[in-house]
Amino acid sequence: MKRFFSLFVALLCCLTLSATAETQAPETPEAQTARAVVEAVAAEDYDAAVELFSAELAATLSAQALQEAYEPLLAVIGTYQGIHSITQYSADGAEIVMVQCAYEKSGLMFTVTFTSGSVAGLFMQLVAIPEIDGLEAPIDSTTREEVALRPGAEDETIATLLIPDGEGPFPAVVMLAGSGPQDKDETSAVNAANRPFYDIAEELARQGVASIRYDKYTYAHAANMTEDEIALLTIQEEYINDAVAAVAALRADARIGDIYLLGHSQGAMLVPRIMQAIEAQEGLGEIAGGVMLSGSPKPLWQISMAQNVALLGDEQMESYEAILSEQIQLANSLDTMTEEELITKTVFGVSAYYQKDETSVDAAQAALKNGRRLFIAQGDADWQVTTADGIEAWKAALEGAQFPVEYHLYENLNHLLMTQEGSVTRTLMDYALPGHVSQQVIEDIAAFILAGE
Numbered sequence: 001m002k003r004f005f006s007l008f009v010a011l012l013c014c015l016t017l018s019a020t021a022e023t024q025a026p027e028t029p030e031a032q033t034a035r036a037v038v039e040a041v042a043a044e045d046y047d048a049a050v051e052l053f054s055a056e057l058a059a060t061l062s063a064q065a066l067q068e069a070y071e072p073l074l075a076v077i078g079t080y081q082g083i084h085s086i087t088q089y090s091a092d093g094a095e096i097v098m099v100q101c102a103y104e105k106s107g108l109m110f111t112v113t114f115t116s117g118s119v120a121g122l123f124m125q126l127v128a129i130p131e132i133d134g135l136e137a138p139i140d141s142t143t144r145e146e147v148a149l150r151p152g153a154e155d156e157t158i159a160t161l162l163i164p165d166g167e168g169p170f171p172a173v174v175m176l177a178g179s180g181p182q183d184k185d186e187t188s189a190v191n192a193a194n195r196p197f198y199d200i201a202e203e204l205a206r207q208g209v210a211s212i213r214y215d216k217y218t219y220a221h222a223a224n225m226t227e228d229e230i231a232l233l234t235i236q237e238e239y240i241n242d243a244v245a246a247v248a249a250l251r252a253d254a255r256i257g258d259i260y261l262l263g264h265s266q267g268a269m270l271v272p273r274i275m276q277a278i279e280a281q282e283g284l285g286e287i288a289g290g291v292m293l294s295g296s297p298k299p300l301w302q303i304s305m306a307q308n309v310a311l312l313g314d315e316q317m318e319s320y321e322a323i324l325s326e327q328i329q330l331a332n333s334l335d336t337m338t339e340e341e342l343i344t345k346t347v348f349g350v351s352a353y354y355q356k357d358e359t360s361v362d363a364a365q366a367a368l369k370n371g372r373r374l375f376i377a378q379g380d381a382d383w384q385v386t387t388a389d390g391i392e393a394w395k396a397a398l399e400g401a402q403f404p405v406e407y408h409l410y411e412n413l414n415h416l417l418m419t420q421e422g423s424v425t426r427t428l429m430d431y432a433l434p435g436h437v438s439q440q441v442i443e444d445i446a447a448f449i450l451a452g453e
Helices: 002-014 027-042 048-049 057-059 062-076 195-205 227-229 235-253 270-281 300-311 314-332 339-345 352-358 365-369 389-399 439-450
Strands: 080-091 094-103 107-115 118-127 142-150 159-164 169-176 210-214 254-265 289-293 373-379 403-411
Touching: 002 403, 027 048, 027 080, 027 107, 027 118, 048 062, 057 118, 062 118, 094 159, 142 235, 159 195, 159 235, 169 195, 169 235, 169 314, 169 439, 195 210, 195 254, 195 439, 210 235, 210 373, 235 254, 235 270, 235 352, 254 270, 254 439, 270 289, 270 365, 289 439, 300 314, 365 389, 373 389, 373 439, 389 403, 403 439
Parallel strands: 169 210, 169 254, 254 289, 289 373, 373 403
Antiparallel strands: 080 094, 094 107, 107 118, 142 159, 159 210
């Protein structure tokens, strides 16, 4: 049980939040009980927490198992500071209460599931707390500007534009972050010093490549999203609208030349689809190419399933085979679900409505149709997207492509394209130490882009 519980600590943080942006919830009975559970865990009174569980959950998640799952996290996130927010929503006949807590170095989201009024599930996931995010940019000759996406609109988003020193026009990248609510730097929830997009943007500017990046919609506007907007969230709202606005802003800037899309993780998986959506807009022109980092051509739910299966031992597989089979069956029936079923059911922790939309465009087929040059890369220490599901799957899916595709596999780099320190643990602890995106990776990206000029 401990291993499976830790699995959800490690993985659901990058999936669940993408479909469940925060809304303010009243202190319902479920919210009050969830608060009591969280406060007991934070006080390290595990027996008190388990007393609030249903009999079924208490039989599988003991006080000792809860302690063994929680205490290792404290070495990474530091001391408990308090509850940051409590949100609640309904799904699949259950009540879900999400309690976001602030810790000394990061945040921790407790997801408490209720069935028939009883605590039937408890998951912990590392998240970022806005107050601790961000560091000052270094002072150099790079021009940094704020650009408004959808200026004047209720959902206006402020983007950061970096322009290299010298005379343009410069090629530019629109940066597409990974799954879940992400700030413009892709600040790590485990260690706020790890900011992949910050590293990439700063170094690309030094190499002569401009960039525009922004907080994802589900991060920047989560507090203002209605329940209906959350329930009906798709790739259009989460990614495409912002990307279209970013390209429009770049097209209006005389300092910018060719435009590329640069995606990481789920952002990389969506580069071909987003490229099509942008080029369908009148006046935005063609996208010159794509940079796809730590991504996969496979549907998001298949990557989630692979992560879960990889972390389950034989004994755990026997216990949870029925759960996995049920989730796979749901995933395979997305096309036949009613709209009500899509809205109320979840598949591998994500709204079925969202999953159906995400699977509606085949990434590799879209890339082949686009015909734009591509740079595809990942690290060989990446366990969130294995090389089999990542770079090797891309090679197979794009075989025979009639356009240039560069493949780069980097030794001992993790999912963040940072050096993997020590043995791979297959948990978010692999990202606990501060690091930077590999200089070689960024230089290779810059060389790919500049070669197209």
